[in-house]
Amino acid sequence: MIKTATINSKDYWDKRFEENWEPYSGRKQTLYFCNIAYDLFPEWLKAKLTKGVSVADVGCAEGDGTNFFADKFPNSRFTGIDFSDVAINKAKLHYPDQDFMQADIAAVEKKFDVVFSSNTLEHFVNPFEKLSYLFKISNQYTILLLPFQEYDRFEEHFYTFDYKDFKINTDGFSLVFAQEFDCSRKPNIYWAGKQLLIIYAHSSVLEQHESLNLEDYIHSLSDHYTRSTAELETSKLTINELSTQLTQQQTTIANQQDTIQNIYEENKRSLEKLEQIRYEKDKETLELQEAIKIKNEYIEELLQEIKEAHDSSLLLDRELKDSENQIEWLLNEKYKLDIELQNIKSSRFWKVATKYYFIRDRTPFIRKLYRALGIWKRHGFKTLMQQFKLKLTNRGQTNRYNSITKSVYERIMSEIESGEIRGVTVIPSAFEFKELYNQRTINLAKYLAKQKIAVLFVVWQWSKDEIVPNSHKEVYSNIYHVPFYDFTENVELLELFGNIQNKNAILNIPSKEWSQLLLPLKKYGFRTTYDIMDDWEEFNLVGQAPWYDKIIEESVILNVENVVAVSMPLVEKFSHLRGDVSCIGNGYYSELLGETNRNIAHETLQNDSQVKVGYFGHLTESWFDWDLVEKMLIDPCIFIEIIGYGASEETIKRMSQYSNFNYIGKVEPSRLSEYVKSWDIGIIPFVLSKLSTAVDPIKVYEYIYFGLKVFSTGIPHLKDYPNVYTFDKENADVSVSEFIREISLSEVSDDTKSEIDAFLGDTTWEKRFQNMIEKQNIFFSEIYNNE
Template sequence: MSDQNGINSNEYWDKRFETDWDKLGGREQSRFFARVAVEALPAWFVQKVRHEKLRVCDFGCAEGDGTDVLAQVLAWDMTGIDFSQPAIESANTMYHSARFSHENLLDRPDRPAFDVMFSSNTLEHFARPWDVFDAISNYATKYVVLLLPYREFDRHSEHEVTFDAPNIPLAPKAGWTLVYESVADTRLHEPSFWPGFQILLIYARNEEVAALQMTMSDARINGSGSADHTLAELRAEQQRMREVEAQSAADKARAEEAVAQLDAVKAEARDAQLGVAHAATHLATLTQRCDVLRERLQTATEEHGAQIGAFERMHRDNLKELDAAAQRAATVANELTDYIHYLRQREHTLQSELNLIHKSRSWRWTSLARQVQEWLRRRMSDVNYAYTHGGVLDTAQRMFAYVPKHLRRRAGADAAPAPVASAAPVETAAPVVAEAVTPVTVIPPKLPRQRPDAQADVFVFSIIDWHFRIQRPQHLSRELAQAGHRVFFFTNYFEDADEPGFSVERLDEALPLFQIKLKVKGAPQIYFSPPDEDALNQMRTGMRLFTEWTGTDHSWSIIQHAFWYPLATSLQSDDLLYDCMDHHEGFGNVSPELIEVENRLMHNADLLIATSSFLEKEARERNPRVAVIRNACQYSDFCNAPAERFVDPQGRRIIGYYGAIADWFDADLVAQVAESFPDALVLLVGADTAGVRERLAGYDNVQMTGEVRYTELPYYLYAFDVCMMPFQVIPLTLATNPVKIYEYLAAGRPVVSVDLPEMAQFGELVRTATTYDGFVDQLRAALAALPDSKAVVARRKAFSAGQTWAHRVNDIRRAVETLPRPTVSAIVLTYNNIHLTMDCLESLVRNTAGVDLEIVAVDNASSDGSRAYLTAWAAAHSNVKLILNDKNLGFAGGNNVGLAAATGDYLTILNNDTVVTRGWARRLVNHLRHHPEIGIIGPVTNNIGNEARLTTHYRGIDEMHIEARSLTEPYRGEWFELSVAAFFCVMMPRSTYERCGPISEDYGIGFYEDDDYCRLVESAGLRVACAEDVFVHHYLSASFNKLGEERKLALLATNRAVYEAKWGTWMPHKSRERSRVEGAAV
C-alpha cells in the first residue's frame, strides 16, 4: 500500500508537475488516455454532447493535454479542473481550446454544475473511489464518464484499487445508473502508454436514462440481465428501502411514546398498552393510505413524464424536418440564383455576339441571299398551287411577274437588322454622358485634383465585376486603397449606350475606392475578342471624361485581361502592369485576335505580374520585367472560428471543398472519394457550372450547397474535418495558384490536393497525390491523424498569416518602385541665345519624370557666354554630357555629334529655343513603346509650319503650362500620322536611329534636314507621328533668325534643290483644324 494521504495531496502533485511530469511522459499519457476515451465513447453519446452543446468538465485535467483532445473532438464548451496550481498555469499557457480552473471538487465547493463530468485514470488513486464518485457527481446534471484501469491485478505503486466486474457498481449512488461500458485492450495501440485494459463507464442520472430510450445494444453492459431489468430491480429495492425506513421510524416513535407513558404513569399501563395498540392500528391504516397515494402519484408522474418525452421527441422530429426543409429550400434558392446569373451572363454574351454578327461584313454581304431565301419560302405555296392548276408555264409566268413587284416594294428599305436590345444591368450611380453634337453632361462632383506629391492613382482594369465572387481583383484593390492610393476599379460590364461616358459607384465610404462602368454601345463581353474600333473610340472618349473628373496627374494601370490593353495605352500611365492570373488559352473560347493582343501586352508592359511558376515561365519568354506575386488570403477573415458552423445532422466527419465548381473540377475524383468514405459527408460549397450535381446525384453522402457569400465561407470551413482540392490536371490548372489553399490553412485545417506545380510552395502543410487512389489514401491519412496537434495547426496558420493581400500589395509597390526606367537622351544643340538655353535646360530638369534622363548639351561655337554657362551648369548636374565644338557644324552636324555620344534607349533632338511641359518624355516614350510601327514622333506646339501647330492664347511661360494642360489632357493617348515631324523636338527609339543612321549633313547649316530624315524613316517601313497629348513651347528659328532674311531665303532655296534631287518634289507643309474631342470640356 502506498501513502494515501501523500499521493493525493497538493504538495505531491505540485512537485510532480514542476519536476518529472514531462520527463516521465505525462503529457503524452494524458493525450493517449483521452484518445482511448474518445474511441470508446458510443456514437449516441458523442452526438448528444455535440448537438445539445453540453458543458463538459475534465476532472483531474493535469496540464490540459487530454482536455485539448476532448475539446477538439467532443465539445465546444470544455473546462479542465485540477487541484494543482502549477498544472493549471501550464494548461492556460499551452491551450486555448478550453477553460482551466484551479479547484478541488473533493472539498465540495459551492460552484455551478456541468452537464457532463469526465475523469480519466483518477479514481484508482483513492482507497475509496466511489466516495470520490459521490463527490464529483454533485457537479454533474446529466452524466459522469469514467476511464479506469481494468483488471489491474499487478497494480502500479500509486494505485489503491483494482477495478473488476465484482466491484464496479451499477448504481454507485442513489439517482445514478450505469448506462454504458466498454473495455479497450490498449496493448494494441501504437504507441501504447498502458500495457493492459481500460474500461469506460458512463453513469447517467435516472431521469436522463428514461429520456435516452436506450436499447440493450446501446448499453453494451456485461453480466446477467438487461439494463431495463437492472433498473427495475434497482427501483424495487429502493422502494422496499423506503418502506422499511418508514416502518422503522413509526416503530421507534411508538416505542418512545410507550416508554414515556410507562415512566410517567405506571399505573395506567393497561390503558397505555391499549392506546398504543389503537395508535398502531391507526398508524397502519394511515400508512396503507399513504402507500396507495404514493403509488398513484408515482403512476401519474410516470405517465406525465412519458407524455412530456413523447412531446419532446415529436418536437425534435419536427425541428429536424423543418431544418431539412429549410436547407433544401436554401439549396434550391442558391441553385436558382446561380442559374439566373448564368442565364443573364449567357444572354448578355449572345446579344453581344449577335450585335457583332449584325455589324459584320459577311452579314451585310449575305443580306440579299437571306431576302431571296425568305421570298422563296413565302412563294412556295403559290408555286405549288400554280403548278397544280396551271402547269409549268403558268408557274413561270407568275414567278417572273412577281419579281418586279417585290423589288419595287423593297426599294428604299433598309436591309440592316434592327439593333438588339441590351440586357446590361441598370447602373444606379450617377452617370456621365457626352453626346456627339450637343453635349449634355451630367457629372458627379469632381474629385479633388491629384497633388503632384500624392501616391499614384491606380486604374484596375478588372476581369470581373466588383460584386461578383470576391477574388484577387477585389482584394488587391482594397489593399491598394488601404495603402493610400486612389483606386478606380473598372468593371467588365458596360452600359449599353450610344453616347460615351461612365458611371461611378463608391465602394467604401472610408476608402478612396470606386467602381467605374463605361458606356459602350452593344455592351460587349471582354472574354472572347478585343474591342472593335467603334467600341474603342467610344471607350477612349469616356476615359477622357473620366480622367477629367478624377484630375489624375500620375497613375498606374493594372490590366487583368488583355481586352483592356488598347484602352489602357491611351491613359499615359506612369507604369502599365499586366496582372496575369490565368492561362487564357486554356479556356478554349478565346479568339486568336485576343491572344495576339495579350502577346503585345506581355511584350510592352512595364511590369508582368505572374501568379504562378507556370505563368512566370511564359512571361519571361516575352518580357524581362517579371515579378512573381502569387495569390493570398485575407487572414483575419478566416483565422478565428465563427460563432456558428455547419453541423451534419448525422454527426459524420466532413470532407469539404469550397470554390468554383467549373470545367476544371474533377467530378470523377470526388465520386471515388464518396465511394471510399461512405460514412463521411462530402460537402461541396460553390456554384456548379459544369453539371457536377447530376454526375454525383447517386451518392447519398454528397451534399452541394450552391454559391454562398464570401462572409459565409468560415461557417462551412470550420465544419470541414479535412479540406480537399479535386482539380483536373490541365494547362489551366497547371497555371493556377489557388486562393482557397491559403484560406484553408488560415483556419488551421488539413488539406489534400491533386499534385499541381503550385503545391510545392506549401511543403508538408498540404498533402498531395498524383492518382485517384493516392488522393483517397492521403484523405484517409489526414482523417486518421485527427485531432491535429496544436503545433501542426500553428504552423499552418503561421504560413497563411505571412501570405496576406497586404503582403502582396507591398510586393507590387516594391516591384514598381524598383522597375528600370526608360533611358532618354535629350540632345540640346545651342548656338548663342543663352537666355533661351537657360529656359530650355531648366524645363528639362523641372518637367521630366518617369524616365532616366541624360542631357547631351552640344554647343556650336557660341560667342555670347553660352559656353561658360554650359560648363558651370554641366558641372552641377551629374546626368549631363557637355560637348563644346570648336566651330559651327550646323544643325545636322551638331546634332550628329550629340546622337553619337548619347547612350539612351530613346533619343530626343531638342532645340534650345523650346520649353518642355510636365510628363513630356514619358508620354512620348509610351507612344513609341505601345505602337512599334511609329519610327519617330514629335509634340504639338504653338509655333511651327505644319499640322503640329495649335492656336494658343497664353502670354507667358507660366500661363503656357496651364493652357498646355487643357490642350493635351482631353487628347491623352492620341496621336496622328503626318508627313514631317519638325526637328525642334522629336523622339525616336534607338532602333530607328540604328536603321536610318545620322541626320544628313548635305544641307549645310540647316533647313530640310527634318524632311529628309522623315523620308528615311518611311522608307524603313515606319510611320511619322505627332502626339496630341504632349505640348512643347517653341520660339521658332531663334538661331536661324540671326542669319538675316536674305541669307535665310537663299539657304532655303539651295537646300530645297538638294532635297528634291533625293526625294522628288517637295510637298509644302500644311496646317490643320484640330478635331474637337467628343463630349470633353476643353
C-alpha cells in the first residue's frame, strides 16, 4: 500500500493509478462491479439507457466501466469523470473514442440525465456530502453501487453502509429501487462481501415509478428485529412440540415396520427357494440347447471344409497348368531376347552409342549444353535465358538475390511510409500464385492485398536450383513472389520493416524449415498465426507430405500466437494442446464464379427423366470413391459428368466404358457455370477416413452458390450445411442410385432457401478472412505481452 500520501487524497490516487492500479487488478475489478450493476439494473432503467440518454460515470478510474456501459447502450452518451489526472490520461489512451473529464465532483457544472457511481462513496468520511453533489448534476436519476454491511473495512474505505443510511426523500430525489447482491455466492477474487444498488429519481420523473415502501427495502432489519425475534421463539416452541409428536409416531412406525419386515423375510426365503429350483431347470435346458447348437455348427464346419478343399483342389490344378504354360512361354521369350541382345551388342550402333554417352557425360562443355537443352525443352527458352543471365550476374557477386529481395522490401516500406499500404503479411505457399486458382492461400493473399496489405507470397522450393516463375515480381496488386530460399537466407532483411505495427505471418506448412523461421519472425515483430488447412499427419500416412513431422507441427501450434483450423475435427484433434483453436472454414468468391451465376443450376433444371450429377475439383486417389461412382453409373437414369484432374488413366478408362459417363478434364473456375447449369446435383463422393473427415471442401460452397443440391459421403460435418444430403453407404437403407433419385425429386422449402441465403452471406472468403485477421488469442497474447 502507498504510504507517501494521505489515503484517498488526490496525490494518493494519482500514485495508485500510476504505479499499481493494473498490477493489483484494479481494471478487472472495475469490470466485475459493472457486470454486477448491469445484472441488477431494473428493466425500465435498461429501456431508458437503450433508448438514449446522457450519462456521467463519476469516479471512472481508467475508463473501463465507462466503455463497458457505452458498448452495452450505444444510443446513450457516456462521460467518465475522475479527480485523478493520471487516471483520466490513461482512460483517454485506453478508449480514445469515449468522453472523459478530469474534475472534482464539487466543481462539475454540466448536468446529465443519469449519474452513475460505482464503489466510490465508501472512500469518504462523509459520503452523503458527495452524494449531494451527484444530485446537483443529475436531471433524472442517480445510481449508486456500494459495498454493503462492510464492517471489516479495507484500509481505503472510510464508511460502512447499512439499511439505516438511506433516506426515502432527499434533495428533491426519491428512492425508487434498492437491491442487495451477495458476491460470496459466486467465488471470485474481487469482492467477498455484499454490494447494494440504489436508484434515486428526481421529482420530475417520480410519477413514472411506484412509491417505495421504506419498510420493505431499508429499515426492515432494524424496525422489525424485535418482532421477528419473538416470532422466531414462538416458532421454536412449535417445532419442539411437533418434534415430540414426530418421535412418538416414528416409534409406532418402527414397531409396525418390524412386523412387516418379519413377514417380508419369510416370503423372501420361500421365493428364493422357488427361484433356485427354476434357475437350475433353466440352466439344464440351456446346456442341452448349447450342446445341440455346438454339434450342428461342427457338422456345418466339416461340410464347408470338405467343399472348400474340393474347390481348392480344382483351383490348384488349374493354376498349376497355367504356371507350367507360362514358364514355357517365358523361357522361349528369354531365349529370343538373349539372341536379340547379343545382336545389338555386336552392332555398329551399339559401339557408336557407347562412345557418344561417354563423350557427352565426361566432356564439361557438352554436358552443360545437354543440360541447357533439357531446360529449354521442359521450361521454355525464356526460362533458359533467365537462368543463363542469373549465372552470368552471379559470377563474382555471391549476394545478388540479397539485393533483389532487399529492393522488394524497400519498395514495400516506401509505400507504407507514403500511406499507400497499411502493413505487410508473410504467406507460405506450396505453389506459385495464380489469380484464378481457387485455393485458400491464394484467396487469403488477394483479400489482404485488397485491404492495402503487402503480401510476401513465399513459394516453396525443393532445392535452391528450382526456378520460381516471376521471382521478386508483383504478380498481383500488392502481392510479391518470393522464392523460399531467398526468403530464408535473407530473413534478417525483415528488420527493414522496423516499428510497423501491422506485421503478420500466416503459416500453413508445418515443415521443419518454417518452424525454424518462427523465432526470427517474432524477433522482427511479426504476429504469427498457424492456419491448419489439412490433416497433414494423415496425408503423410498415405505417402504424401513426406516432409511432415508430428512433433514439429505440435511445436508450431504451441509457439504461434493464434491457431485456426478449417474444420471442427481438426480443432478437436489439437484441443489437447490448445483450447483456443478457432474453426474458420473455407468459402467462395462470387466474382470468380460469376455474379450472375447465383442459382444458375436451379434456374435451368432439366425436365427429362435422367438425373444429371456432376463433380469438379481434384480427383485425389487416396480419398475419391470411384467404386461408389461406378455403382451410380450402373443405373442408366443417372448421368455423371466429372471436371478435374489427378485421376489415373486406368480409372478414367474404366469409367468411360459407361455411356452415361463424361470426363471433361480441367476447367477454369470462371467457366464452371457453363457445365453446372445443366446439373441437378453436385456430388462429393469421398471415402470415409480421418483424411476426408478433416477436410472442408471449397466445392460445397460453390455447389450451393450455383443452386445445386449436394450429395456427400465421407465428410460427416457437411450434414449441418443447408441443402446437403449425406449418404452413409455402410448403414443406408437404400442403394446409392435410389438415394440420388430421392434427392432429385425433393423440393427445396422456403425455410431451406432462407438458410441458404444466410449461409452464403456468412461464408464468403471476405467474411472468413475478416474473422481470421480480427481474431485475437487472449490466452497467448497475454503471456507474450507480460514477458
